[in-house]
Amino acid sequence: xxxxxxxxxxLDSQYTLVILDHVRVHSDVTPDSLAKRFVKxxxxxxxxxxxxxxxxxxxxxxxxxxxLTTPKLKEEKSDTESxxxxxxxxxxxxxx
Numbered sequence: 529x530x531x532x533x534x535x536x537x538x539l540d541s542q543y544t545l546v547i548l549d550h551v552r553v554h555s556d557v558t559p560d561s562l563a564k565r566f567v568k569x570x571x572x573x574x575x576x577x578x579x580x581x582x583x584x585x586x587x588x589x590x591x592x593x594x595x596l597t598t599p600k601l602k603e604e605k606s607d608t609e610s611x612x613x614x615x616x617x618x619x620x621x622x623x624x
Contacts, residue, residue, distance in 0.1 A: 529548060529550070529551050529552070530551075530552045530553075530554055531552065531553045531554060531557060532549055532554040532556065532557065533554065533556045533557050533558075533561060536557065536561050536562075536565050538577065539603055540542055542564075542565060542566065542567045542569065543565060543566055543567065543604045544566070544568045544569070545568070545569045545570070545588075546564045546568055546570045546572070546592065547569070547571045547572060547573050547575060547594060548572045548573055549573050550573055550575075550576070551573070551575050551576070551598075552575075552576045552577075552578035553575065553576065553578070553581050557581065557620050559580055559581050559583060559584045561617065562581060562585075562588075563584050563587075563588075564586045566584075566588055567588070567589055568586050568589075568590040569572070569585060569588045569589050569590065569594075570589075570590055570591040571585075571592050571593065571594040571596070572591070572594050573587060573594045574594055574595050574597065575594065575595070575596050575597070576598070577596070578585070578598065578599070579598055582596055587589065591594045
């Protein structure tokens with residue numbers, strides 16, 4: 529499930545968020561809007577959110593049986609990743 533700001537704007541008071549499946553917090557959700565809507569968070573699964581959103585999850589966590597992660601950025605491959613033998617330290621060649 530993706531938690532977006534559109535979902536949060538229809539909540540009229542404060543709630544306890546219970547996470548039972550993987551939740552991705554969209555980048556347009558501000559930490560203030562999370563703080564206004566959720567009193568406690570019970571995490572039994574995986575939450576993926578931006579680092580600035582993670583602070584409110586840590587502050588409101590009551591039960592944490594799951595994990596909190598940040599999205600992995602795609603990095604460009606370096607020259608050593610293009611040749612798999614460059615990463616292996618003790619490799620030699622023998623010409624016959």
